[in-house]
Amino acid sequence: MAPPQAALDFVDFVNSSPTPYHAVKSASALFEKAGFTLIRERDSWASALRPGGKYYLTRNGSSIVAFAIGRKWRPGNPVAIVGAHTDSPCLRVKPVSKKSNVGYLQVGVETYGGGIWHSWFDRDLSLAGRVMVREGENVVQKLVKVDKPLLRIPTLAIHLHRQANFEPNNEIELFPIAGLAAAELNKSKPEEPKGDDAMEEDEDFKPLEKMTVRHHPAVLDVVANEAGVDVASIVDFELVLYDTQKSVIGGINDEFVFSPRLDNLGMTYCSVEGLISSVSAPDALDADSTIRLTVCFDHEEIGSQSAQGAHSNLLPSVLRRLSVLPGNRDAASDGSYEHVHHEGEEATAYEQTLSRSFLVSADMAHAVHPNYAGKYESSHQPAINGGTVIKINANQRYATNSPGIVMLQECARKAGVPLQLFVVRNDSPCGSTIGPGLAAKLGMRTLDLGNPQLSMHSIRETGGTADVGNAIKLFAKFFGSYGEIEPKILVD
DSSP states (O other): OOOOHHHHHHHHHHHTOSSHHHHHHHHHHHHHHTTOEEOOTTSOOTTTOOTTOEEEEEETTTEEEEEEEOTTOOTTOOEEEEEEEOOOOEEEEEEEEEEEETTEEEEEEEEESSOOGGGGTTOOEEEEEEEEEEETTEEEEEEEEOOSOOBBOOOOOGGGOOOSSOOOOTTTSOOOEEEEHHHHHHSOOOOOOOTHHHHHHHHSOOSSOOHHHHSOHHHHHHHHHHHTSOGGGEEEEEEEEEEOSOOEEESTTSOEEEESOHHHHHHHHHHHHHHHHHTOSTTTTTTOOSEEEEEEESOGGGTSOSTTSTTSSHHHHHHHHHHTOOOOGGGGGOTTSOOOOSTTGGGGHHHHHHHHOEEEEEOOEEOOOTTOGGGSOTTOOOOTTSOEEEEOOTTSSSOOOHHHHHHHHHHHHHHTOOEEEEOOOTTSOOOOOHHHHHHHHHTOEEEEEEOEEBSTTSSSEEEEHHHHHHHHHHHHHHHHHHHHHGGGSOOO
């Protein structure tokens, strides 16, 4: 059986996106292909945005917002939002990474997020991220993804380690090896500058030690080659380790996706494609009085407390600017929402928009594990390829409530896709998402959901091929139907 095309396209997306920077670049390419226009936060939007237009923007190169404005939009109208995140647990190269021990070159790394770190042992690892490069008087960002396996974190042989549990010390036992020290010593060193050049170099004060002192020169050579620059041009970088084994379709009937970073590139991809699908028809926005918006944040795995995280001002500031966006002159003839027409009434448009809008917080969910079924609440055991999972928690670790479930059921019914429900056991801890924080920050109705997967936060995870297409259809229908559904499920 041939796997669904949506799953094949998703696999390509993951393979091109080893870091949040690459994920945003991949998403940007999809939006560009679909006719979205790049805008910037630092610019005025007053003359740039128009009802019927499609736009996207990025922050820090690791978070992205995209939206399409209905032609019947007016200030204070609703925004239908799907929010996801671009980051995944990983190992990040330390600012001073140069290490060696007993003849091996090692790279110092820092844990990012709550990864299952023992799964990173004995994997063919490499480097990816962004490099800040000096070009004349400017410093520019260049993305790198080294395809060659460079690094490996070797396990200790069982003969030397008879303990039942494998719980490595993350500070001293998680250093990858990059090569042999002898090879580094035998490399020819670049010639030292002489005469006037040496004098100029002495006069050029360096607040930090040189990159070649902080990192292995051989590693810098590889990174510079990948970026297409000289080592001397590299000012700084943010690099992470990633598994070079590609995301693939698997299973007897091609029912599985075996992949890194399903959490949360799975929902990032579906939210992007859901928005694009919802505006694919030429007349998709003609009768729409809402704005359809997808936002994918960085830093969810470490609490979202950053300038590009979900707890930043990114979404509030975008919504505030959109809420007062003037509509078409003939939009007042649409009676679906009271026209904001009095002098100065635009001052409350932001609050009106928040009260009328809805956020779908999209983050991968737990599928029931056949070897550990007892770890799951017996009546809530989501199945892979059984549909997107609505996540519920009485203690508000998830932001879902009944009106939201009713709304999402109606979207799923229109899309013809199944849904599932999930709660954790009372004796089990519960994870969280961007949903509760944004719901509290914005006062916006919110629902948490995600596609089911196994092995969350492992270096290799397992999801379902059918679930990719189902989530895209669900999000597309949510975007296209929210303006019609919202007034019918009104709970003030």
